[in-house]
Amino acid sequence: xxxxxxxxxxxxxxxxxxxxxxxxxxxxxxxxxxxxxxxxxxxxxxxxxxxxxxxxxxxxxxxxxxxxxxxxxxxxxxxxxxxxxxxxxxxxxxxxxxxxxxxxxxxxxxxxxxxxxxxxxxxxxxxxxxxxxxxxxxxxxxxxxxxxxxxxxxxxxxxxxxxxxxxxxxxxxxxxxxxxxxxxxxxxxxxxxxxxxxxxxxxxxxxxxxxxxxxxxxxxxxxxxxxxxxxxxxxxxxxxxxxxxxxxxxxxxxxxxxxxxxxxxxxxxxxxxxxxxxxxxxxxxxxxxxxxxxxxxxxxxxxxxxxxxxxxxxxxxxxxxxxxxxxxxxxxxxxxxxxxxxxxxxxxxxxxxxxxxxxxxxxxxxxxxxxxxxxxxxxxxx
Amino acid sequence: xxxxxxxxxxxxxxxxxxxxxxxxxxxxxxxxxxxxxxxxxxxxxxxxxxxxxxxxxxxxxxxxxxxxxxxxxxxxxxxxxxxxxxxxxxxxxxxxxxxxxxxxxxxxxxxxxxxxxxxxxxxxxxxxxxxxxxxxxxxxxxxxxxxxxxxxxxxxxxxxxxxxxxxxxxxxxxxxxxxxxxxxxxxxxxxxxxxxxxxxxxxxxxxxxxxxxxxxxxxxxxxxxxxxxxxxxxxxxxxxxxxxxxxxxxxxxxxxxxxxxxxxxxxxxxxxxxxxxxxxxxxxxxxxxxxxxxxxxxxxxxxxxxxxxxxxxxxxxxxxxxxxxxxxxxxxxxxxxxxxxxxxxxxxxxxxxxxxxxxxxxxxxxxxxxxxxxxxxxxxxx
DNA sequence: GAAAATTATTGAGACGTCTCAAAAATCATG
DNA sequence: CATGATTTTTGAGACGTCTCAATAATTTTC
Numbered sequence: 113x114x115x116x117x118x119x120x121x122x123x124x125x126x127x128x129x130x131x132x133x134x135x136x137x138x139x140x141x142x143x144x145x146x147x148x149x150x151x152x153x154x155x156x157x158x159x160x161x162x163x164x165x166x167x168x169x170x171x172x173x174x175x176x177x178x179x180x181x182x183x184x185x186x187x188x189x190x191x192x193x194x195x196x197x198x199x200x201x202x203x204x205x206x207x208x209x210x211x212x213x214x215x216x217x218x219x220x221x222x223x224x225x226x227x228x229x230x231x232x233x234x235x236x237x238x239x240x241x242x243x244x245x246x247x248x249x250x251x252x253x254x255x256x257x258x259x260x261x262x263x264x265x266x267x268x269x270x271x272x273x274x275x276x277x278x279x280x281x282x283x284x285x286x287x288x289x290x291x292x293x294x295x296x297x298x299x300x301x302x303x304x305x306x307x308x309x310x311x312x313x314x315x316x317x318x319x320x321x322x323x324x325x326x327x328x329x330x331x332x333x334x335x336x337x338x339x340x341x342x343x344x345x346x347x348x349x350x351x352x353x354x355x356x357x358x359x360x361x362x363x364x365x366x367x368x369x370x371x372x373x374x375x376x377x378x379x380x381x382x383x384x385x386x387x388x389x390x391x392x393x394x395x396x397x398x399x400x401x402x403x404x405x406x407x408x409x410x411x412x413x414x415x416x417x418x419x420x421x422x423x424x425x426x427x428x429x430x431x432x433x434x435x436x437x438x439x440x441x442x443x444x445x446x447x448x449x450x451x452x453x454x455x456x457x458x459x460x461x462x463x464x465x466x467x468x469x470x471x472x473x474x475x476x477x478x479x480x481x482x483x484x485x486x487x488x489x490x491x492x493x494x
Numbered sequence: 495x496x497x498x499x500x501x502x503x504x505x506x507x508x509x510x511x512x513x514x515x516x517x518x519x520x521x522x523x524x525x526x527x528x529x530x531x532x533x534x535x536x537x538x539x540x541x542x543x544x545x546x547x548x549x550x551x552x553x554x555x556x557x558x559x560x561x562x563x564x565x566x567x568x569x570x571x572x573x574x575x576x577x578x579x580x581x582x583x584x585x586x587x588x589x590x591x592x593x594x595x596x597x598x599x600x601x602x603x604x605x606x607x608x609x610x611x612x613x614x615x616x617x618x619x620x621x622x623x624x625x626x627x628x629x630x631x632x633x634x635x636x637x638x639x640x641x642x643x644x645x646x647x648x649x650x651x652x653x654x655x656x657x658x659x660x661x662x663x664x665x666x667x668x669x670x671x672x673x674x675x676x677x678x679x680x681x682x683x684x685x686x687x688x689x690x691x692x693x694x695x696x697x698x699x700x701x702x703x704x705x706x707x708x709x710x711x712x713x714x715x716x717x718x719x720x721x722x723x724x725x726x727x728x729x730x731x732x733x734x735x736x737x738x739x740x741x742x743x744x745x746x747x748x749x750x751x752x753x754x755x756x757x758x759x760x761x762x763x764x765x766x767x768x769x770x771x772x773x774x775x776x777x778x779x780x781x782x783x784x785x786x787x788x789x790x791x792x793x794x795x796x797x798x799x800x801x802x803x804x805x806x807x808x809x810x811x812x813x814x815x816x817x818x819x820x821x822x823x824x825x826x827x828x829x830x831x832x833x834x835x836x837x838x839x840x841x842x843x844x845x846x847x848x849x850x851x852x853x854x855x856x857x858x859x860x861x862x863x864x865x866x867x868x869x870x871x872x873x874x875x876x
Numbered sequence: 877g878a879a880a881a882t883t884a885t886t887g888a889g890a891c892g893t894c895t896c897a898a899a900a901a902t903c904a905t906g
Numbered sequence: 907c908a909t910g911a912t913t914t915t916t917g918a919g920a921c922g923t924c925t926c927a928a929t930a931a932t933t934t935t936c
Contacts, residue, residue, distance in 0.1 A: 162922055173886045178924055188884060205657035209595045210922035213891050218591065246642055256640050260628055275587035385826035421803055444767035544892055555916045560894055570914060592892035595921050
């Protein structure tokens with residue numbers, strides 16, 4: 113194929129002038145422009161600056177250009193400068209696809225937070241998490257590819273993405289017990305790192321997590337301090353590690369305080385406003401209703417709050433209310449909540465993933481972060 | 495570099511056996527395994543099945559393999575089948591990077607919904623929108639790359655992504671007047687399609703939009719029917735097309751009804767719970783406060799609702815309340831809201847983008863969808 | 877100032893795919 | 907069955923980059 117140099121020579125102009133004409137980036141006199149255009153036409157040349165063009169302009173070999181652009185210290189400073197100048201003059205941009213083919217990497221990691229048909233998809237923590245992971249990735253010149261995982265057979269989607277070299281690895285969240293994605297990715301030795309895993313028995317994959325058991329313990333302890341003895345819990349139906357851990361935290365803390373638990377104080381509900389509201393009704397109309405209520409998942413808090421409003425039950429005096437995830441709604445409504453340190457956790461997770469991808473596993477490839485409690489008026493009597 | 499065929503020949507085994515040994519996918523007797531492993535070792539071969547391996551196994555030329563795999567009708571059915579069988583036997587996976595380099599495309603479109611440091615980033619409609627766009631993209635074998643655009647100089651990030659062949663085009667949202675991203679992308683002829691644009695003067699780029707002016711008109715008309723004459727509006731500060739359109743809808747509908755507007759009924763506020771709540775206070779304590787309040791942006795609704803709760807003002811009798819975007823919270827709280835047809839709009843937008851990318855612009859590359867009104871108890875007196 | 881050691885540059889080839897022009901095989905026609 | 911027309915397959919080359927081994931230029935050493 114014709115190169116820019118060929119066009120320039122055919123048109124009797126310097127390469128950078130030819131570039132400017134074809135690029136339209138500077139005013140070149142009409143006669144020259146016409147000549148260049150004609151030359152490009154006859155050579156069937158379409159403007160796309162490559163390292164070869166830079167080499168031609170700088171008068172070096174194409175290998176030199178590659179080294180220089182990649183800051184290799186093989187290259188003498190003057191030469192590097194010459195190359196950089198030529199690259200700038202021609203408005204060079206690296207073709208990432210070509211690099212990726214040569215270096216056998218994608219520079220992309222996959223993340224699926226969109227579980228098809230899950231109504232409670234949107235979530236403050238995950239949203240923030242993925243934003244921060246993206247930021248961490250971009251700092252390392254990686255990008256994030258988002259994709260949809262079907263309800264069943266999700267593991268095959270992951271496998272395809274990695275097998276076709278679309279991505280170098282994955283971030284996964286919402287880890288389940290015996291998660292098929294983890295089984296499959298481990299089996300084919302695909303790099304990945306999970307958000308969640310410390311309560312998955314015998315987990316030997318890379319993860320970061322926030323200790324949800326501890327999180328709820330913090331809440332219970334705080335409520336105990338406030339003088340509550342009858343404390344209720346809204347949580348998901350058992351079966352997910354992070355959810356079960358939170359329930360365990362509740363039971364542990366109550367037990368440690370020597371307080372009996374009435375099962376009627378506990379309601380299992382989907383993390384949906386309406387269902388949570390109904391569950392609150394159920395708990396609050398038990399024989400000896402709780403004086404404080406913990407919502408172990410974000411949307412439940414608003415559902416519960418709404419029920420309390422309807423019944424004219426005031427926080428914190430009629431019922432103390434605490435939630436999870438410390439989202440803006442909780443902050444606005446003045447509701448005590450467990451905060452997860454996403455700002456620290458997300459970059460850590462990406463670094464761990466990089467270790468997995470580059471086969472240089474980090475010392476700490478399983479990290480448990482501690483949550484903290486943000487106390488607000490919803491639980492503090494004045 | 496050594497191919498699988500070389501390994502197989504050196505080890506005196508059929509290619510598929512060599513594959514199975516190296517892949518660990520079937521139990522091969524120890525002696526054979528050892529021989530294959532040694533052959534691979536001595537040839538410094540690492541397993542990576544390419545079309546050349548398939549060609550070797552199927553006994554055809556590599557070009558034939560490519561045609562066959564791509565369902566070209568140049569190839570005779572039997573030959574195609576032979577190739578497909580060989581591909582299956584070797585567990586072949588296409589290397590997308592290589593294809594992309596050759597065909598000069600990325601198979602990826604970029605989308606940035608993460609505007610750094612924007613506190614109101616999370617948003618039901620955008621979340622749903624991006625999910626549906628992803629689904630539409632995947633149906634066409636495209637993927638979505640998400641990236642962060644800085645507060646200033648965002649256009650350069652877009653330019654880099656396209657110039658390095660990372661993406662084939664962009665979906666953009668939150669379009670502003672004289673949006674620098676649009677200016678830049680248009681200037682460099684980068685394909686993109688926007689969510690929003692019908693209220694951008696002289697817009698000549700591809701977009702889909704939902705008529706926000708019409709949306710608020712629907713709300714006003716509905717409230718008029720319910721007998722309201724003093725109607726308030728919470729909206730963003732002027733300066734964004736979609737926001738200004740909604741305000742215009744309010745003014746138009748009121749005017750059409752011959753009703754005077756008091757400026758004290760209108761409050762400009764960020765789309766944040768706390769600020770919206772304060773704005774509601776401001777409007778509701780005006781001299782002749784409105785009997786109905788329209789929130790033109792999603793989060794404002796909950797902010798307003800919260801203020802009304804605090805003041806013990808009941809919907810719909812004390813104040814009628816209507817919102818925008820029909821998110822699950824509005825549904826749960828029984829709040830009338832304007833619904834945007836995202837389910838139709840997202841696939842349409844992606845199709846338009848495909849047209850831009852493939853230089854086959856769609857007939858209708860600017861589409862305005864009509865919103866509809868979901869009426870709920872918050873505005874309907876019993 | 878010549879030889880040796882070091883540093884800098886070169887040029888070719890490979891990554892895996894697609895696609896073109898050319899060659900081969902098959903089919904139709906008289 | 908020879909010829910031409912058509913269908914099918916082949917083989918080479920290109921996409922743009924990186925990187926290795928080889929060469930060239932420079933510096934050091936005696």
